[in-house]
Amino acid sequence: MLKKRLIPVLLLKNGLLVRSEIFKIHQIIGNPIHEAERFNHWNVDELIYLDISQTDEYDLRRDDGKVKGLDGPLAILEEVSKTCFMPLTWGGRIKTVDDMRARISRGADKITINSEAVRHPELIRDGAQVFGSQAIVLSIDIFRHEDSHTEVYVDGGKTPTGLNPSEWAKKGEEMGAGEILIQSVQLDGVATGYDLDLIREITSAVTIPVIACSGVGRFEDYAAGIQAGASAVAAANIWHFKELADRLGKKALVKAGVNVRV
């Protein structure tokens, strides 16, 4: 039986690994290669790497975080894939099929598209036709307004689109996406648990697997995401700030009766 997945998300900004809060605050936490290596040793299920840089500049102020001779995200990807014997999803700043190819040829198994897919939904179809649906992950950033209605945001959670998340997810599936990654803008880094209503809404709108992300503060939060319908549960910060994040995360899932790879 197919196992539910537990996935660490690494955020890359201008060549450095960062932690993120509400899509706005980014604090440098380390070296992009060493973290991936560590997760490989931990035997994690999968890894998602998101390049959230808004510019091409690379921040080389800190020596401990920077990687010698690696001057761009593609070079970092190439290096990460050398020690990554698990599935690797790469996202961020992908605008064309050639951008996808550049990442897949350097070791990414799947790519995510987000803002550009909203602007040009045919990018999903074009990518799926070349690389197969399974390689195309539609990443959707969702903002829940105060009146509790939800809306798709793009450009790193900055620009509202007027799109309804479920409808957009459904359209993405029709266009050929193989998976949906959902993130909640206002829950990013706040550690209060997933937006379970949102997970239920999206997973019932599509038939492809949904990866839930944003909001995990405790290992116990994962199981609720699975019970709400997610095929995989992802998180970023908890992997950096808690010890034994993989083993204890899996343990909490097993305890809740979820079928995971141990």
Next chain:
Amino acid sequence: MAIDIGIIDYGMGNLRSVANGFESLGGKTLILTSPAQLSEVERVVLPGVGAFGDGMKNLSERGWVEKLEEQVVQGGKPFLGLCLGMQLLATTGTEYGHHQGLNWIPGKVDRIVPRDPSIRIPHIGWNDVDVVRPEGLFAGQPKLMTFYFVHSYAFQTDSSDVVTSYCDHGMKFVASVQYGNIHATQFHPEKSQKHGLALLKNFLAIKA
């Protein structure tokens, strides 16, 4: 220096991780960009991320089909097909239209249709594999192994004697095949941590 593993670059997918997998085990690899290079390597790997039709089109247009048949089918060079590289061994494929495959192993590649409609396709993630022929890639391995899968289509064959393992995702399907020197897996051993690397290690030990 003999090259242990040649990896076919036909514009379909993740060659890097296959090379990384073999290199981590001490194997010397070469990315093959032209069919003439096939004679330079001891074993050949056909990886592949992508759609059946594009894969076959690229293989034929770049002149791989004839040379592969000469080296692998007639010459007996050890061959490993991964994911799409396994599917292309079939007679036909039905992804985005009807396409002819290499027809090295009689069979058809069709979309997975789960018994239970709540089971999600693509089949993405780790799943248990039931090894029915513990030889070749699976020599010395446990009967039940866990591998990483990413696919929506599966290989169907009437000749069950070529099947080395099965998996189940809404339906029972073929997870790997072996026909003489031709080995193939639907899952990604290069992405399946220790279990996967164990299979790549076995492939490195197979001689023509």
